[in-house]
Amino acid sequence: MATAMLFVFLFAVLATLLDANYNALAASTHSFLRLIVPSKASAQIAKIKKDLIEAKKTMNSISAQDEFARWAKERRKHDKLENEFAALVKAQGSEKSSFERTVSWGVWIAVWILHISIVLTYRKTPMFFVPTGFVGPFSRMLSMPFAPAGSVSVAFWLFASKNVIKKVLTATKLIASSTVAVVSPAADAGKTVKTE
Numbered sequence: 361m362a363t364a365m366l367f368v369f370l371f372a373v374l375a376t377l378l379d380a381n382y383n384a385l386a387a388s389t390h391s392f393l394r395l396i397v398p399s400k401a402s403a404q405i406a407k408i409k410k411d412l413i414e415a416k417k418t419m420n421s422i423s424a425q426d427e428f429a430r431w432a433k434e435r436r437k438h439d440k441l442e443n444e445f446a447a448l449v450k451a452q453g454s455e456k457s458s459f460e461r462t463v464s465w466g467v468w469i470a471v472w473i474l475h476i477s478i479v480l481t482y483r484k485t486p487m488f489f490v491p492t493g494f495v496g497p498f499s500r501m502l503s504m505p506f507a508p509a510g511s512v513s514v515a516f517w518l519f520a521s522k523n524v525i526k527k528v529l530t531a532t533k534l535i536a537s538s539t540v541a542v543v544s545p546a547a548d549a550g551k552t553v554k555t556e
Contacts, residue, residue: 368517386461389459409445415434419431419438483507485514487513487514490511
């Protein structure tokens with residue numbers, strides 16, 4: 361009973377942390393994957409960027425008034441490279457957002473499948489028993505749908521655990537942000553500005 365309760369609580373912690381960070385997890389996964397397996401587009405972008413910088417240097421070294429034909433030729437080359445660069449960057453961004461969307465949806469589905477399977481696995485297992493008369497007429501509701509009367513069911517325990525963890529995370533973020541806000545003005549007040 362205690363191990364089931366602890367397991368469900370740890371799952372609630374994991375699920376709550378993932379709920380808040382699906383997009384960050386997907387972005388980190390994409391970055392890590394690109395470190396291991398670089399995309400062909402990244403190599404092309406780097407090459408075109410190098411060529412674009414070189415074309416810009418060449419174009420800037422030519423006087424538009426003195427050698428207009430050569431300058432115009434370099435300008436067309438520069439514009440063509442710039443358009444290719446923009447198209448590749450757009451395609452790479454599209455690929456990244458598609459990958460991140462797939463990963464975040466996949467993680468979301470996996471978490472909910474685990475959620476349902478935990479509820480089904482422990483549906484008749486009481487997480488703990490509530491003293492008689494402690495919650496009055498609500499004791500039957502706490503044991504819904506299949507746990508023994510007078511106990512807390514896995515569904516209610518999971519629901520309560522996730523809500524408490526969310527509240528703790530929200531309070532922690534609020535305290536951290538207010539600490540930063542309080543420290544920042546003091547740090548700025550201590551700075552001196554030199555004028556000469």
